[in-house]
Amino acid sequence: MAQGRSRSALAVMGAAALLAVLAIPAGGASAGLWSPPREPVEDFAPDGQISRAMVPTLDSGTVPAAKLGRTTVTEIQRTGPSANRLDIVFLGDGYTAQEQGEFLAQAKARWAELVTISPYSRYQNFFNVWAVNVVSKDSGVDNDPTLGIERDTALDSYYFCGGIDRLICVDTAKARAFATRAPEVDLMLVVINSDTYGGAGYWDRKLVTFSGTNIWSAEIVAHELGHSIGQLHDEYDYGDGTVYSGGEPSQVNVSTLTADQQVAMQKKWWRWMGEPSITGYQSISTWEGAVYAQFGIYRPSWGSLMRFINWPFDQVQREAMTGKFFELSKVLETNSDSTLSPTATLDLGLPALVGASWTTRWTVDGAPIPQWNDKTVVELSELAIGVPSRLAVQVGQQTSWVRDPAVLAHLTSNRAWTIVPSDG
Secondary structure, X not given: OOOOOOHHHHHHHXXXXXXXXXXXXXXXXOOOOOOOOXXXXXXXXXOOEEEEEEEEOOOOOOOOHHHOOOOEEEEEEOOOOHHHOEEEEEEEEOOOHHHHHHHHHHXXXXXXXXXXXXXXXXXXXXXXXXXXXXXXXXXXXXXXXXXOOOOOOOOOOEOOHHHOOOEOEOOHHHHHHHHOOOOOOOEEEEEEOOOOOOEEEEOOOOEEEEEOOOOOHHHHHHHHHHHHOOOOOOOOEOOOOOEOOOOOOOOOOOEOOOHHHHHHHOOOOXXXXXXXXXXXXOEOOOXXXXXXXXXXXXXXXXXXXXXXXXXXXXXXXXXXXXXXXXHHHOOOOOOOOOEEOOOOEEEOOOOOOOOOOOEEEEEEOOEEOHHHOOOOEEEHHHOOOOOOEEEEEEEEOOOOOOOOHHHHHHHXXXXXXXXXXXXX
């Protein structure tokens, strides 16, 4: 079941009630005059609708280290080396030196909420999570709670971005500069010192802004990571009669092909076609309307997290996210092709799965070692292994969440080591 918001209420609203992108004032610019560059961000309405807006680009360029001041980095979660994990960095804006404890508490709370959402919940240990304590002179951010309020903050965040009251924009260069204080950064989550609903998703910059204490913040983050991690497209439209005119999208969750065409051609989500959607509403099919167009393009489910916030991912999206968690984190690409002594302890370095388990099959010189099945840490001294020998393991995760062989390939890895005499 989709949690929280009434599904029947959304059904009444229908696709025709999706918010259109609000017009952004031209600021007096006329033909022939320079106008500031703009970039797309996503806007999240309180009723669950999502839309796009073109907003002024706020990027101060290269930020000298001397201007960043003193920062501290707090480890919220570290499950392994960054080379084999995805690193999320929380940043705060509008938090004074005295409010850094509040920022850290809010960052931890939003992370805890995010990992209640599937499939983040199962693979939460694929992530390292850091908090960079960014100190602002003033508490709060511009235009909050009303337009015209100005505050001096480290990242220059502000509501009413592009004229939209809930849209929170940020100086992306400053955010990136502070984020690099963490050991590694793949994704940036900017926590705003406010309880006013709002946020924004910068697709290309892998950056999300959201209010620190609002109940919808984790949903905003989950949707945005669907883009940056899962490579999923948006599934909403504006109910304005637009007909999709592009080619077949590369993203797995949108298609110009009908259900019959997908099955006949074995394309896109044909493996899931006709099954009840795990969103709890209707079945996997080809529901018309996606990629901001009302007609001529299809999505797998009537509603999902890529269409509304506070809805689950459906099967197609969950499969894509699962595959990308493995592919991008490289959790299966650790510590192989090296030498070991016959008395060594070998730890595969795998993160713990929540509600699932790893499958391992070990061999030495091609002979199975059945007593080691599904072990991720083994003691070589348990076996009388001659030297030199070749120890190998096939490791992976078996899950009904993945059916596409191309995605399944990311969930399995083969590793091997040479057993050599101990030194001395």
